[in-house]
Amino acid sequence: PHDIIALGVVQVPEGRLLFPDMTVYEHIELGAARARTDGLTFAQRVEWVHDLFPILLERRDQKAGTMSGGQQQMLAIARGLMANPRCLMLDEPSLGLAPIMVDLLEDTIRSLNETGMTVLLVEQRVDLALRLAKRGYVLETGKVVLEDAAASLLNDPRVKTAYLGI
Structure with missing residues (x-):
């Protein structure tokens, strides 16, 4: 350490x-x-x-x-x-x-x-994380399932539905 x-x-x-x-x-x-x-x-x-x-x-x-x-x-x-x-x-x-x-x-x-x-x-607050990030990675059970520029992920329909409740 x-x-x-x-x-x-x-x-x-x-x-x-x-x-x-x-x-x-x-x-x-x-x-x-x-x-x-x-x-x-x-x-x-x-x-x-x-x-x-x-x-x-x-x-x-x-x-x-x-x-x-x-x-x-x-x-x-x-x-x-x-x-x-x-x-x-x-x-x-x-x-x-x-x-x-x-x-x-x-x-x-x-x-x-x-x-x-x-x-x-x-x-876990995806909206917060993606507002702050330049790049985002979405993990499910420890595996990267999506990665992209944060702004793109914030507008991605899969992210909106699964993580933002939109």
Whole structure:
């Protein structure tokens, strides 16, 4: 795992996997423990994640286990970003989130991608995934059944019927 992180690949797992008794700031520090050394300093990365998720600065001393699901997802992503990734893998980031938090998540992922960071998104909300992606892959029982430009998949009648309920 350390070699993978050194290459700049970081995963934010499904279910967040936070330590409930650790504070927000302790999670931020943990994310930086194996960070790539090129790029931003620790202080600059902290400022960057606080710019992305201002609530984390307000809650820096709060234990992760007492936060809402949306706040926990922000913290999980921030922890991943502290490793200074080139490629951020997000596994089901919208799972269990309120619609307003999904909108914030979408804006954040788009913003990260615009910085040049590669974002590999695994997401069951097909509409969300295809709005964010340049390219999409539709899997069924672990096998790729469709692949195309995201915009093409979003307009594909098979995808609309099977995954978007249209």
